[in-house]
Amino acid sequence: MTVTSPTKSAKTLLIVEDEILAAMALKGELEDAGYIVMDLTSRHQEAASAARECKPDLALVNIQLQGRDSGIELAQELKAMGIPVMFISGQITRARTAQTVAIASMPKPYSAMDLVLAVNYLLGHLGGDDTFQRPAGLEVFETDLAPDGV
Template sequence: MTAAKDSKTTQTLMIVEDEVLVATLLRDELQEAGYKVLDLTDRHSEALEVAKAEKPHLALVNIRLAGRDDGIELSEHLKALGIPVLLISGQVSRASSAKTVAIGSMPKPYDAADMVLAVTYLLARLKGDDSLPRPDQLEVLDEDSLDLAPAA
């Protein structure tokens, strides 16, 4: 395992997505890139339980969740727990309006490699490292949270 992968395995991610195939493919891609990915969830209540117990470094949250659960509402709760959120959605305008609850958004459909780059970029910025280029598909919603990050 490379040094880059070693540092990523200490970074834990949570995926909250109602489309099982999408969530599974995303999990596999992120694990292949060296990240630790928690059990997949598709509901608000399950995700909050996991987040409270595991304290992931970043949560990837779809806006539309199973049942009538809402990813933006979940993002509010995750932010209150100190967990940054990357919204994933085909609802680009709704994701863009969530600046107060998420640090960024990625539109669906997305390329898995671009998602890995977005996650890597956001986690680096959260640690105070601004040396990586911002991926094209990533919309940064809360630049202030990223700029206020303490240096690692």
Template sequence: MSSLAPAPSARLRPVPRPSAGLRAAADAGTCGDSASAGPLPVKVLVCEDDWLIASSIENVLAEAGFAVVGIAADADEALLLLRRERPDLVLMDIQLQNGTNGIDLARQLFDRFALRSLFVSGNVNDAARLTAAPAQPLGWLHKPFSDDELAAAVRAAAGRDDDRH
């Protein structure tokens, strides 16, 4: 673990979510007086062991209208957050802390919870894609990526190809 990484207890936390009324108002693009509520934001669990990258991803996705429900650096944190927060999809790095292989974790999440992952990695090869195939990946995003590429990839993975959430 890097000396810059916060203590595990600081890392394992759900991200505060606004109330349903505020989410609906944000989705509708209003200040809360709208009679028509838009869809609730897609809930994303970020599995990334580099705290700076994870924090950047969290900020970009929040600005794009997604609800980041937490950040996990390894399998134990991911499973705890998954059970507590019930995400819609997972943004999964291939190599995580404590020897956790993100592809194996994604396969476990798919087999046990029917939860699919969007993989992020700086080095994706055919063998990794083949190994991940049983998890039915939502896609692959190559590091480094821009903020716009990240938001577009998660939007596409969530089945929302438009610019609204």
């Protein structure tokens, strides 16, 4: 079963993930749901360059990137560009300590369905639609995205 995007016009996403197979699977699921995945990258500078060029609606960023690159530092740069970030990481404690630079996090491992629902929820709320329920596993940092400040 495929979940579709909550928006009428296709939203663009940037995936920054050091595990290429996970990134490719994630890309396929999100495209099946109606999103445009503008780029897959595993490095900070590549991701920042792609974001400057195409300005995605949401970036899905792993905390640990290839080499010594940091997803947290990348999230700071993306936030300064006005691009919202959702961490996708097994390092949930690090994601919580960096919650000022991201709007939410989804812990690994996650199901493709839960991740698509999380993207739908976040983009829906960013677009002013608060009818979506927050999916299990999604930790929201921006209080205006979470119902009742949760």
